[in-house]
Amino acid sequence: MEARANDMVTITLPDGSTKSLPKGTTVREVAQAIGPRLAKDAWAGKLDGKVVDLVTPIESDAALEIITVKSPDAVPIYRHSTAHLTAQAVKRLFPDVQIGIGPPIENGYYYDFLPARPFTPEDLSAIEAEMRKIIQEDLAITREEMPVTQAISIFEGQHDPLKVEIAKGLGDERCSCYRQGEFVDLCRGPHVASTGRLGVFKLTHTAGAYWKGDEKNPMLQRIYGASFLTQKELDDYLHRMEEAKARDHRKLGKELDLYSFHPWAPASPFFHPKGTVLYNSLFEYLRAEYAKRGYQEVVTPQIFDADLFKLSGHYQNYHDNMYWTVIDEREFGVKPMNCPGHFLLYNTRLWSYRDLPVRYADFGRLHRYELSGVTAGLTRVRTFSQDDAHIFTPFDKVEDEIFRFLDFVDAVYGAFGFDEVEISLGLRPEKRIGADELWDRGEKALASALEKAGRKHVVTPGDGAFYGPKIDFRVKDALGRPWQLGTIQIDFEHPESFDMTYIGEDGQQHRPAVMHRAILGSFERFLGILVEHTAGNFPFWISPVQAVVLPVSEKFNAAAESVASRLKEGGLRVEVDEKNEKLGARIRKAELQKTPAMLVVGEKEAAAGTVSVRLRHGGDAGTVSVEEFLTLAGKAIAERRKELMTVEVKNR
Numbered sequence: 001m002e003a004r005a006n007d008m009v010t011i012t013l014p015d016g017s018t019k020s021l022p023k024g025t026t027v028r029e030v031a032q033a034i035g036p037r038l039a040k041d042a043w044a045g046k047l048d049g050k051v052v053d054l055v056t057p058i059e060s061d062a063a064l065e066i067i068t069v070k071s072p073d074a075v076p077i078y079r080h081s082t083a084h085l086t087a088q089a090v091k092r093l094f095p096d097v098q099i100g101i102g103p104p105i106e107n108g109y110y111y112d113f114l115p116a117r118p119f120t121p122e123d124l125s126a127i128e129a130e131m132r133k134i135i136q137e138d139l140a141i142t143r144e145e146m147p148v149t150q151a152i153s154i155f156e157g158q159h160d161p162l163k164v165e166i167a168k169g170l171g172d173e174r175c176s177c178y179r180q181g182e183f184v185d186l187c188r189g190p191h192v193a194s195t196g197r198l199g200v201f202k203l204t205h206t207a208g209a210y211w212k213g214d215e216k217n218p219m220l221q222r223i224y225g226a227s228f229l230t231q232k233e234l235d236d237y238l239h240r241m242e243e244a245k246a247r248d249h250r251k252l253g254k255e256l257d258l259y260s261f262h263p264w265a266p267a268s269p270f271f272h273p274k275g276t277v278l279y280n281s282l283f284e285y286l287r288a289e290y291a292k293r294g295y296q297e298v299v300t301p302q303i304f305d306a307d308l309f310k311l312s313g314h315y316q317n318y319h320d321n322m323y324w325t326v327i328d329e330r331e332f333g334v335k336p337m338n339c340p341g342h343f344l345l346y347n348t349r350l351w352s353y354r355d356l357p358v359r360y361a362d363f364g365r366l367h368r369y370e371l372s373g374v375t376a377g378l379t380r381v382r383t384f385s386q387d388d389a390h391i392f393t394p395f396d397k398v399e400d401e402i403f404r405f406l407d408f409v410d411a412v413y414g415a416f417g418f419d420e421v422e423i424s425l426g427l428r429p430e431k432r433i434g435a436d437e438l439w440d441r442g443e444k445a446l447a448s449a450l451e452k453a454g455r456k457h458v459v460t461p462g463d464g465a466f467y468g469p470k471i472d473f474r475v476k477d478a479l480g481r482p483w484q485l486g487t488i489q490i491d492f493e494h495p496e497s498f499d500m501t502y503i504g505e506d507g508q509q510h511r512p513a514v515m516h517r518a519i520l521g522s523f524e525r526f527l528g529i530l531v532e533h534t535a536g537n538f539p540f541w542i543s544p545v546q547a548v549v550l551p552v553s554e555k556f557n558a559a560a561e562s563v564a565s566r567l568k569e570g571g572l573r574v575e576v577d578e579k580n581e582k583l584g585a586r587i588r589k590a591e592l593q594k595t596p597a598m599l600v601v602g603e604k605e606a607a608a609g610t611v612s613v614r615l616r617h618g619g620d621a622g623t624v625s626v627e628e629f630l631t632l633a634g635k636a637i638a639e640r641r642k643e644l645m646t647v648e649v650k651n652r
């Protein structure tokens, strides 16, 4: 009996119970020992946290979880198996195509191929059809352990030099392959038991990808597939993708004539007149809020001597992201952030505790070098401005500043229709400056402010800036995608390095706390997000064109012009469309431009001094006098309404 004990292993199950089984028992056998039902449902095992195949023998004591379709670990297995299915179908249709690798990714998987010519959309349909056929064949998917040399000869035999290269690079003596019918792939697994278990997928697109991500290697063709465990999830995902494509801010920016790019100013947007209206509305809105909330706007230089950036640390830590120039044999840098300039500004005078907090807001233009590969439309640009501000305050007022900021953030996100806001509190990272007492104090102030304000938040240890803890704000857009927008950060570094002081109540010199904060962040990026969030249906109060006046026919052009000038006088942004086209066509055009209000002027309206109102979502909204329309529009602007209200117009 003594000797036998050494041949046993103890397996700990998720419920804490243990099983003593002979060494070498496979994961599937453990599942069988637990129950036949589980054995049937088992996809794979999780052995000491590592996902393994059902045929994996257990050689030593371990914790084991059986993965079934209900486990989150089932999803990547399903996607990876669908990737193999794709490769098998490609091999059947295009025997000369070489196969690369095919991992699961978020929402699906990809597989890399080296074809003689790029895949066409028709190829993708054919591959999908072949995949469905292989599912019908319900081929068993089996694991085969073998010496690497054997795997190499298999892949040499099926003319897959890329696979041979991977096998040669393994550095192990043995490896595993997975076989389904005639198709073999070098793979660690695990996989579903047979191709018949697959089926919820859609090949979405192809893209070029260098072998092993190295541009010196040949360019492969990557086929992307979307794949989920249920058809509903796949349908929802594909629907969201369609929506996202329709809302793409690069596409809408062109259609609505908002902004464009030119290769001679890479990743630097041109805002057209309508885009500029939007851009300036953000400024004006924030300026008005700043005035109410105790901020002071400042204007600071664009280019500074390199010495400033040496003092601020940008020279040492941010050099490659900045633009540099030499003038009069002095080195200058274009500012990537407003902070260093604000620190100089703070130090231009003496401060008493009575003067603080002081809040400097700056819409200054910033330049940051971003690699061209990562720039995409407005979401990552090389020149932008921010709703940036720096707060200088005695430390005991930090908490109060957080309360004020929370209130400010709520108002701003609400005004743009972002109702879902997630807050996270980033604590000290490994690499940081400043004494631990300072960090204790700073983290406590932020946490207690969030606590007292009753704001739900997640704590993210290690996520703070290197100079201090921070609170980040993420909004969810209409498609449920999260966007990091606002932040407020305490800075322990720069009050020291810039030797900032104020005279306290005790008559002594103290260091102020510096806080960096932004609500929208970069206006460029925010506009990109807003375009996609609203699909171009901008809130009435910032719409580039709030109303378009449409004469029924040429006869009423003069009447339409006079309506438009009255509305412009009243402060609205108005256009007249008196092109020689049918009224219906002009209404359609205004709708495509997502104009909130269309005001039709015909014989009756011209005589009575009224307009027939159509709204972009509500259709016909009744007839009102020009003055009444002005009042309604003024109210919608003052209340920052998304739309003019149909009922209000109709009830007149």
Ligand SMILES: [Zn+2]
Pocket (backbone or CB within 6 Å): 080, 084, 102, 185, 186, 187, 188, 189
């Ligand atoms: Zn694989």
Ligand SMILES: [Zn+2]
Pocket (backbone or CB within 6 Å): 337, 338, 339, 390, 516, 517
């Ligand atoms: Zn800053």
